[in-house]
Amino acid sequence: MSELKRIIPCLDVDNGRVVKGTNFVDIRDAGDPVELAERYDAEGADELVFLDITASHEGRDTIVDLARRTAENVFIPFTIGGGIRSVEDARAVLGAGADKVAVNSAALKRPELLGELAEVFGSQCVVIAIDAKREDDGSYGVYLNGGRVATGRDAIQWATEATRLGAGEVLLTSMDRDGTNIGYELELTRAVARATDVPVIASGGAGDLGHLVDAIREGEADAVLCASIFHYGHYTVGQAKEHMAMHEIPVRV
């Protein structure tokens, strides 16, 4: 029996509210991340990722509150990313009921953070989030601030280093594909999946259900992250799973 591939809806959260609007007719409050999360759990999502994009420092407490309310209502694993800069930041959201933390810019500034988190909580709790963009020479660079700031690092090398330092999973977002709906960046995903020995979550570009199959089959990803195709009600998680099962990808049903 091969391992079950995962479908992970992702919610961008600003000051405790879902950023991208949704058009679910049967949701009372489309801005409430917990209500959306409950819906995804009921539809069969395997995990959830919340990415906190709150800019203000004061707003950060809302993410701990979000973790707390999610744990009261959602009974699948969930990851919190955005603004995790220290063991204490991680302790707050994990203690509130989150299963993993995703770190991005803080790990680029201080890679030792990954080892510190892994030592205290175990590498299964530590996700390295990487925003990658294709360079002119065909390599993939690591970017910050939504793809605006180049770090000079190579995405595949950084994924390898981050997992060696303690990250137990890679959340790999193609900044070229994010928001395009034209499909995942398969070459990048496959390169990172082959270079690391931890699960890789493909992110950025899903526009239809065939893209999810491609990410697993050709991208060799262990999981697919999706935002808009579920938020806007184009597809349900259940439909995505049926489609994957039809293409002989083992999924939880």
Add this chain to the structure above:
Amino acid sequence: MTPDFPDVAPGPRIAVLDYGMGNLRSVEKALERVGASPAVTSDEEQIAAADGLILPGVGAFPKAMKRIRELELDRMLNDAVARQVPVLGICLGLQLLFESSIEQGGAQGLGLLEGDVVEVPAGGRKVPHIGWAEVTWEKPDQLTNGLRPGEPFYFVHSFVVRPSGDELIGSATYGSSFACAAGRDKVWGVQFHPEKSSSAGLRMLTNFKEICS
């Protein structure tokens, strides 16, 4: 309407044993969701008054046993078992119910179930084993009432139990087959996390709540 009384009778009191290892909040909230009255505690009076006990845990076996002994939770667990109070171990909590583990040089366990704890037989796959895996039920049991054959549950673990008696209730496969649910009399344990296994996990916790009622 009789506003003086709650709509629903309070559920069975389930003590979630707190020895400082692992996040217990998710277990507590899942128990509330299925209508139990949980308390995260290491207090002897609360544990003695409970209708059921849950032994959770994340981390290393030897350190967990040390903490359990320091807090005398081993004695309280033995007392509860002697009084036929139901016990459910989750993840490391399942492993602690057995006689011994090889983890980190080895340690003695609680010995409430017969068998030992060894590394997950992953056959070269990544360890820890993290993710959803389908569970095969080896025999009918109150704890698994209403669960489908092959129902997936969520796992995060590096070690597995090897029951030596007839305690085996369920098994899963990661590389090769391993025991993931075991029980005898009123003592049960599961390797997976029912509190993170969506509706299937809540169904199992409902079954445990009913066993405690």
